[in-house]
Amino acid sequence: MKGVGVVPKDQRLLLIDHPEPMITGPTEVKVRTLQVGICGTDREICTFAYGQPPAGDDYLLLGHECVGEVVEVGTGVKSLKKGDLVVPSVRRPCGDPKCGPCREGRQDFCETWNFTERGINQRHGYMAGYFVEEVAYLTTVPPELRDVAVMAEPLTVAEKGLAQAWQVQHRVPGWEHHNRDGKGRGHGRTAVVLGAGPIGLLGAMKLLIEGFRVFVYSRSPKPNFKAEIADAIGATYISSVKMGPDDFGQLVGNIDLVYEAVGEAHVTFDLMRVLGINGVYILTGIPAVQGPIPVYADSLMRNIVLKNQAIVGTVNASPQAFIDAIRDLGEFKKRWPKELAALITGRHSIDAHRELLTGKAQGIKNVIEFA
Ligand SMILES: [Zn+2]
Numbered sequence: 001m002k003g004v005g006v007v008p009k010d011q012r013l014l015l016i017d018h019p020e021p022m023i024t025g026p027t028e029v030k031v032r033t034l035q036v037g038i039c040g041t042d043r044e045i046c047t048f049a050y051g052q053p054p055a056g057d058d059y060l061l062l063g064h065e066c067v068g069e070v071v072e073v074g075t076g077v078k079s080l081k082k083g084d085l086v087v088p089s090v091r092r093p094c095g096d097p098k099c100g101p102c103r104e105g106r107q108d109f110c111e112t113w114n115f116t117e118r119g120i121n122q123r124h125g126y127m128a129g130y131f132v133e134e135v136a137y138l139t140t141v142p143p144e145l146r147d148v149a150v151m152a153e154p155l156t157v158a159e160k161g162l163a164q165a166w167q168v169q170h171r172v173p174g175w176e177h178h179n180r181d182g183k184g185r186g187h188g189r190t191a192v193v194l195g196a197g198p199i200g201l202l203g204a205m206k207l208l209i210e211g212f213r214v215f216v217y218s219r220s221p222k223p224n225f226k227a228e229i230a231d232a233i234g235a236t237y238i239s240s241v242k243m244g245p246d247d248f249g250q251l252v253g254n255i256d257l258v259y260e261a262v263g264e265a266h267v268t269f270d271l272m273r274v275l276g277i278n279g280v281y282i283l284t285g286i287p288a289v290q291g292p293i294p295v296y297a298d299s300l301m302r303n304i305v306l307k308n309q310a311i312v313g314t315v316n317a318s319p320q321a322f323i324d325a326i327r328d329l330g331e332f333k334k335r336w337p338k339e340l341a342a343l344i345t346g347r348h349s350i351d352a353h354r355e356l357l358t359g360k361a362q363g364i365k366n367v368i369e370f371a
């Protein structure tokens, strides 16, 4: 079967004839790939910054954002059957018996850093016709989400990020709304999403359904397509080019939560200066490593202490985050069917892989359709 892969030792991106995988154990599931999303991680692997093939192979199949249809299940699989839709997760546990998180199925907190990742690190990804996976790493998708479930994996970033925020903010009495009125746990709180890419806009949707007042703070001046989506779902889009962090902070009032989805350190630390009292700042972006940059270190440190601020990094994701992402995609689809669908700005055949992975980044979320 045809797959999209990289050969890091020759720095090549190519269509690869990869053997169709077969079920070899009772708890495995064979899945026909339907759609694979492309993101910055895939594009970075194509610059050969990272991306490691499995032991014994000189190539790595790409793709970690995926929805597929079950075609065959192992003899021990009871929870899935042929025809079911599934989304696979990405990270796989390390082998160290002493790694507590991995032994409890929380490899997102792996302590040895010897985890592997499908499509990224020592395991083939999903950018091919079929894949085989352990049932434990698959989350069931209801049929009505077939066209949007490819966004589940990027949404897990927000799911885990917000789950972390709730845990951290338990330190602040009354921070979480009691929600007896159904207005959401975030009711009365203000959240800022930094960045308006797919991770940012999905995060904005998540924060809105939790009841937060939401601002999306991103570079491009209005009018633009991403700003239109942000405003249409009930967030307020502000361009960071038109309004610097200080004026933005004035406009918004106390910023209770920032969800960073931009992956650029200078804008991230610039906005950190206006995080509010008892605020939490969730970092999800992974910038390319460059030289040192100036930051307002004294005011940041004063604020972090005097305003009880918490700065939290989060990498996706837990099995629960995948379950939550699928459930919330259903909620998004009910509330904002047009806007949710509009996040997928391009559906392409496998022949477009080179342009998508190495050409100019365009649109919001691009996917390759396999079936
Ligand atoms: Zn991704």
Ligand SMILES: [Zn+2]
Pocket (backbone or CB within 6 Å): 093, 094, 095, 096, 099, 101, 102, 103, 107, 109, 110, 111, 112, 113, 114, 115
């Ligand atoms: Zn581990």
